[in-house]
Amino acid sequence: MSVFIDRSFLLRMSPKLGRFSKKKDDLYNFRCPLCGDSQKNKLKARGFVYRKQNDYFFMCHNCGASTTFYNFLKQVDESLLKEYQLERYKNGETGNNNYPKPEFEEYKTETPKFKKALELPTIDSLPEAHFAKNYVSQRRIPETFYSQLYFAEDFAAFIQSLGIEKENLHKDDKRLVIPFYDKDKNLIAIQGRALGESS
Secondary structure, eight states, rough: OOOHHHHHHHHHHGGGSSSOEETTTTTTEOOOTOOOSSSSSOOOEEEEEETTTTEEEEEETTOOOOOEEEEEEEEEEHHHHHHHHHHHHHHHHHHOOOOOOOOOOOOOOOOOOOSSSSSSEEEESSSOOOOOHHHHHTTTOOGGGGGEEEESSHHHHHHHHHHOOOOOTTTTTEEEEEEOOOTTTOEEEEEEEEEEOOO
């Protein structure tokens, strides 16, 4: 219904638009009232109103203005704008929103299936002088979290043991393993943090 309303109001304001003409169905051309179009050549008309889905839009190929029909009407004819708003309101549409409200489908991702506990040594179980424990300490991570962080001597082998195909992982690449949990404390992801130079 909004296309019919937009078209009727465009035709009502057409006497104010210089060199107004209908190029084809739902495409109208006229001199841009926002920039005045070409001052040297009064025959140039580079303003267009066109249809996109169920609404009209304005664009000028001279000044680059591009807007909804509502905003165009607001700049060109304030008195007609009030009637336009009322007409759209009567049809259950808001005057300043030419876009249909999108319908969203619920997006569901499949949660990765991991074992409940990672079969890796935790940081708190490592010897005090272990370089991974020193790394975590230097990063100022509180000791209360050491039992929730893990160390993988060979991160590539660990990833393969989970049944995950991952390219570009190198053998014997030592990493700090950081688990991620959902709100129900289910393990949903893991991250391997390189502890030194790693390609």
